Amino acid sequence: NAIDSGKVKWSSPSNIALVKYWGKREHQIPENPSISFTLSNCKTVTEVTFTKKESDSYSFEVYFEGEKNEAFKPKIQTFFERIEVYVPFIKDYHFKIETSNTFPHSSGIASSASGMSAIALCLMSVEEKLTEIMMSKDYFNKKASFLARLGSGSACRSIEGELVVWGQNKSTESSDLYGIKFDGEVHPNFKNYQDTILLVDKGEKQVSSTVGHQLMYGHPFAHQRFEQAHENLANLKAILASGDQKAFINIIESEALTLHAMMMTSMPYFILMKPNTLQIINKIWNYRNENDSNICFTLDAGANVHVLYPEIEKESVLEFIKNDLAAYCQNGHFITDHAGNGAELI
Numbered sequence: 079n080a081i082d083s084g085k086v087k088w089s090s091p092s093n094i095a096l097v098k099y100w101g102k103r104e105h106q107i108p109e110n111p112s113i114s115f116t117l118s119n120c121k122t123v124t125e126v127t128f129t130k131k132e133s134d135s136y137s138f139e140v141y142f143e144g145e146k147n148e149a150f151k152p153k154i155q156t157f158f159e160r161i162e163v164y165v166p167f168i169k170d171y172h173f174k175i176e177t178s179n180t181f182p183h184s185s186g187i188a189s190s191a192s193g194m195s196a197i198a199l200c201l202m203s204v205e206e207k208l209t210e211i212m213m214s215k216d217y218f219n220k221k222a223s224f225l226a227r228l229g230s231g232s233a234c235r236s237i238e239g240e241l242v243v244w245g246q247n248k249s250t251e252s253s254d255l256y257g258i259k260f261d262g263e264v265h266p267n268f269k270n271y272q273d274t275i276l277l278v279d280k281g282e283k284q285v286s287s288t289v290g291h292q293l294m295y296g297h298p299f300a301h302q303r304f305e306q307a308h309e310n311l312a313n314l315k316a317i318l319a320s321g322d323q324k325a326f327i328n329i330i331e332s333e334a335l336t337l338h339a340m341m342m343t344s345m346p347y348f349i350l351m352k353p354n355t356l357q358i359i360n361k362i363w364n365y366r367n368e369n370d371s372n373i374c375f376t377l378d379a380g381a382n383v384h385v386l387y388p389e390i391e392k393e394s395v396l397e398f399i400k401n402d403l404a405a406y407c408q409n410g411h412f413i414t415d416h417a418g419n420g421a422e423l424i
């Protein structure tokens with residue numbers, strides 16, 4: 079490689095799954111397909127400075143929010159080991175990785191999706207610079223998503239937006255190896271969908287998603303669950319086209335509760351929801367009934383609640399959140415976000 083040094087910078091968002099990925103095989107291959115809304119405000123901004131060095135082992139340093147960070151290094155080391163065969167130049171350069179999140183750290187928001195996709199995109203830009211070949215956008219995005227998947231499975235759904243599918247299935251164009259922009263029709267009811275994240279518990283989760291995925295091996299309901307995800311995705315595809323909001327809600331909330339039901343029925347079993355998670359879910363159900371609203375909730379692998387609602391309800395739902403739901407959040411803290419178009423080169 080003729081180039082001695084350079085700099086690249088990307089911002090990459092988080093995403094929220096509608097049909098959940100829970101259970102994987104070797105090499106981060108998902109056991110079932112998933113689909114997510116890419117978010118917009120919750121993102122990671124990462125700058126990578128690369129400098130030529132002797133080609134022996136990996137060399138990188140990490141700065142998080144301006145300060146040297148050692149905690150992320152093992153994860154990045156593992157990531158580099160997994161992707162080296164696909165980006166062999168990573169041994170020829172020293173990387174300074176400077177990263178920050180737009181959302182408060184230790185908010186319980188999974189930053190692995192935005193963080194890993196941002197590094198993957200930076201490495202793709204480095205590859206483009208070193209080879210001096212302009213890649214097609216399609217190839218660039220697919221390979222970035224492929225690399226991101228090897229960092230954190232769900233990270234492969236953060237490259238594009240507003241809806242991304244990951245995992246082979248019969249209903250949509252897709253792959254187990256990377257995420258693809260959802261190819262189906264989307265009714266205006268589901269455009270620019272809103273997601274307000276209620277920060278119920280900002281602490282470190284007791285069970286990591288890595289362990290959670292592993293517990294799907296030998297899980298008594300694993301087979302049925304993986305089948306159900308295929309069915310839910312097929313049904314959701316039709317619903318997204320028709321604009322049927324009640325049917326949308328049924329799938330989205332069932333998916334969230336099923337994800338947590340898998341945790342509660344694994345061995346060992348565990349519960350990531352907190353009392354306030356349940357308080358909020360009940361409040362959402364009451365509000366929906368009383369106001370003929372299309373608000374619903376979904377959950378990640380944690381206690382926080384994602385409140386999903388159509389754009390036309392934005393004003394009234396935000397009032398409801400401020401007046402009624404914020405009380406169940408840690409320090410009254412919530413983050414308003416909405417579906418977005420994916421990562422951006424800076």
Ligand code: PMV
Nearest residue numbers: 095098099230231232287379
């Ligand atoms: O990407 P991981 O390995 O942290 O798994 C995330 C899994 C869920 O967030 C619970 C669901 C999903 O599809 O994003």
